[in-house]
Amino acid sequence: MALERWFRRQRPTRGDEGSPAGLWLKCPSCHAQIYRKDLVANLYLCPECDHHERMPVDARVAMLTDDGTFERWSGHILPVDSLEFVDTEPYAERLAAVQKKAERPDAIVTGAGEMLGERVAVAVMDFSFLGGSMGSVVGEELARAAERAAEEERAYVVVSASGGARMQEGALSLMQMAKTTVALEALTERRLPCITVLSDPTTGGVTASFATLGDLVVGEPGALICFAGPRVIQQTIKQDLPEGFQRSEFLLRKGMLDDVIPRRELKARLATYVRLLRGAPVDRERAAERVKVEKPELSRAAVL
Amino acid sequence: MPLSFEKPIDDLEARIRDMQSYAEEQQVDMGEEVALLENRLATLTRDTFANLSRWQRVQVARAPGRPTAVDYLEGVLDEFTELHGDRTLGDDPAVVGGLARLGDHSVVVIAQQKGRDTKENIHRNFGMAHPSGYRKAIRLFDLADKFALPVLTFIDTPGAYPGIAAEEQGQAWVIAESIQRMSRLGVAAVSVVIGEGGSGGALAIGVANRVLMLENAVYSVISPESCAAIRWRDAGAAPQAAEALRLTAPDLLEQGVIDEIVAEPIGGAHKDPAGAVANVKAAVSSAFEGLRGLDRAALLTQRRQRFRKLGRFTEAA
Ligand SMILES: [Zn+2]
Numbered sequence: 109m110a111l112e113r114w115f116r117r118q119r120p121t122r123g124d125e126g127s128p129a130g131l132w133l134k135c136p137s138c139h140a141q142i143y144r145k146d147l148v149a150n151l152y153l154c155p156e157c158d159h160h161e162r163m164p165v166d167a168r169v170a171m172l173t174d175d176g177t178f179e180r181w182s183g184h185i186l187p188v189d190s191l192e193f194v195d196t197e198p199y200a201e202r203l204a205a206v207q208k209k210a211e212r213p214d215a216i217v218t219g220a221g222e223m224l225g226e227r228v229a230v231a232v233m234d235f236s237f238l239g240g241s242m243g244s245v246v247g248e249e250l251a252r253a254a255e256r257a258a259e260e261e262r263a264y265v266v267v268s269a270s271g272g273a274r275m276q277e278g279a280l281s282l283m284q285m286a287k288t289t290v291a292l293e294a295l296t297e298r299r300l301p302c303i304t305v306l307s308d309p310t311t312g313g314v315t316a317s318f319a320t321l322g323d324l325v326v327g328e329p330g331a332l333i334c335f336a337g338p339r340v341i342q343q344t345i346k347q348d349l350p351e352g353f354q355r356s357e358f359l360l361r362k363g364m365l366d367d368v369i370p371r372r373e374l375k376a377r378l379a380t381y382v383r384l385l386r387g388a389p390v391d392r393e394r395a396a397e398r399v400k401v402e403k404p405e406l407s408r409a410a411v412l
Numbered sequence: 413m414p415l416s417f418e419k420p421i422d423d424l425e426a427r428i429r430d431m432q433s434y435a436e437e438q439q440v441d442m443g444e445e446v447a448l449l450e451n452r453l454a455t456l457t458r459d460t461f462a463n464l465s466r467w468q469r470v471q472v473a474r475a476p477g478r479p480t481a482v483d484y485l486e487g488v489l490d491e492f493t494e495l496h497g498d499r500t501l502g503d504d505p506a507v508v509g510g511l512a513r514l515g516d517h518s519v520v521v522i523a524q525q526k527g528r529d530t531k532e533n534i535h536r537n538f539g540m541a542h543p544s545g546y547r548k549a550i551r552l553f554d555l556a557d558k559f560a561l562p563v564l565t566f567i568d569t570p571g572a573y574p575g576i577a578a579e580e581q582g583q584a585w586v587i588a589e590s591i592q593r594m595s596r597l598g599v600a601a602v603s604v605v606i607g608e609g610g611s612g613g614a615l616a617i618g619v620a621n622r623v624l625m626l627e628n629a630v631y632s633v634i635s636p637e638s639c640a641a642i643r644w645r646d647a648g649a650a651p652q653a654a655e656a657l658r659l660t661a662p663d664l665l666e667q668g669v670i671d672e673i674v675a676e677p678i679g680g681a682h683k684d685p686a687g688a689v690a691n692v693k694a695a696v697s698s699a700f701e702g703l704r705g706l707d708r709a710a711l712l713t714q715r716r717q718r719f720r721k722l723g724r725f726t727e728a729a
Contacts, residue, residue, distance in 0.1 A: 186725060195649075248723055282669075285591060286595065316588050319588075320584055335574070335579060345575055
């Protein structure tokens with residue numbers, strides 16, 4: 109935990125919560141003005157239209173695991189700039205800046221916890237950290253978590269959010285696709301479920317490796333999920349893209365996802381999947397909890 | 413058409429040809445002068461190719477006239493018999509698969525094929541596979557496992573095709589599946605990056621026990637052009653991006669991504685395709701020879717470990 113202390117020490121004294129720009133947000137879907145606190149209290153769903161905003165990692169972990177059960181595994185390995193990659197700015201400097209802001213060494217959090225009583229390991233990617241890109245550390249954390257989940261007889265739940273491989277780490281970032289894939293074998297060998305939740309956005313090398321290799325693969329509503337991004341495709345084919353192209357609901361219709369699950373129902377549904385896949389008997393008491401998270405009383409009504 | 417940095421080599425070659433035909437016409441002996449120029453040519457070619465920038469290597473890897481996968485299938489293997497189709501969506505010409513013999517052994521081969529001319533390039537979609545191409549690879553991996561036949565793949569693609577149908581048919585899903593299927597092969601697998609190893613679309617058939625790479629081939633997480641457009645916001649910065657991405661064979665050997673560099677004839681594979689094919693044949697044969705003693709379990713473990721350990725990071729204190 110020395111590392112976390114270090115990050116705390118590095119933290120700037122002025123957080124951005126206090127800035128006036130952070131108080132009100134505009135929903136990108138219905139354009140309503142939303143009070144930031146309401147969005148946070150509402151699982152980052154627009155109180156007006158249920159638009160699924162991207163969710164910070166810690167909030168995601170808190171939402172998916174039972175209170176007080178989460179034990180963090182990740183954070184003990186640090187990325188290195190082995191290629192000394194420099195574009196308009198050195199990678200090492202970008203990395204240092206985002207590490208300081210995020211208070212974690214890379215774009216992922218993994219750990220153990222309970223999900224409505226089910227023993228799980230969770231891995232949650234952080235899109236706000238260099239676009240959730242997968243370099244050696246993200247790949248290694250995903251692999252280690254899969255292997256430790258297998259050792260501890262836990263189901264593995266992964267929430268992806270990533271622009272793909274981290275190009276500043278060159279071909280080794282590409283190789284994380286193979287690494288994360290082979291690490292899942294530990295779970296397969298013990299018949300432990302791996303369930304992947306594709307959140308907005310999941311693209312490139314992450315979609316084309318572990319993220320779509322779950323025993324079950326589900327999407328969050330409205331999430332962009334693709335191999336090549338819409339802009340790349342548009343540039344290639346020089347045509348307009350179909351309505352809703354590459355969004356969860358579109359991919360569900362195309363047969364690529366097991367389901368699209370609203371965030372309020374996600375934890376309950378994942379717990380059900382784990383229980384059914386593992387063939388465990390129903391715990392009647394807990395079954396009552398397997399319903400969706402109700403919309404909270406909001407502190408201030410959203411205004412148009 | 414020569415690559416820009418090949419111009420002096422090309423000019424010198426033209427001069428030698430001129431001198432030779434002049435000597436023939438005039439019935440004079442210019443052997444000494446020709447030998448001198450040939451000597452200079454050899455030195456110039458060697459020096460030029462020894463000092464290629466990474467961006468120049470990218471150009472060599474994509475050079476017209478460079479042997480394509482089919483040239484290797486024909487030159488390295490005997491009795492190559494193409495097998496078509498993926499049994500689900502169609503038959504993707506960007507991926508060529510089949511059965512063949514390598515020395516005394518039957519093998520299953522899967523190769524990404526660019527065109528040798530414009531017409532073939534269009535037919536092959538410039539070596540950019542659709543999901544059907546990866547599905548074809550997957551069903552051939554199944555075939556190889558069933559009959560315990562070693563697998564040989566040739567990698568040469570700018571990347572998986574980015575199109576509407578490709579996305580609708582799950583391009584990401586099939587690439588992931590192909591990576592996983594190949595990692596599960598119970599037989600020896602050898603991959604050779606012969607030209608361009610373009611991102612996930614290349615890795616999909618590159619999860620081998622031994623990964624070889626031609627001296628002037630490149631293998632990268634993203635093309636220099638796309639990297640430049642994203643990171644420099646300027647596609648013209650491709651040479652800088654190529655430098656930064658460390659995508660050449662020596663770079664990748666150093667990173668542990670590949671196991672061996674296959675030498676190209678002086679001046680590059682496009683100058684002497686037959687020489688390149690011969691080198692690949694020797695390297696592939698000895699790679700399989702090296703894996704011969706390993707049983708199914710050992711092959712699986714070796715391949716899994718090989719990819720599991722890739723990456724660089726430090727442990728926190
Ligand atoms: Zn809204």
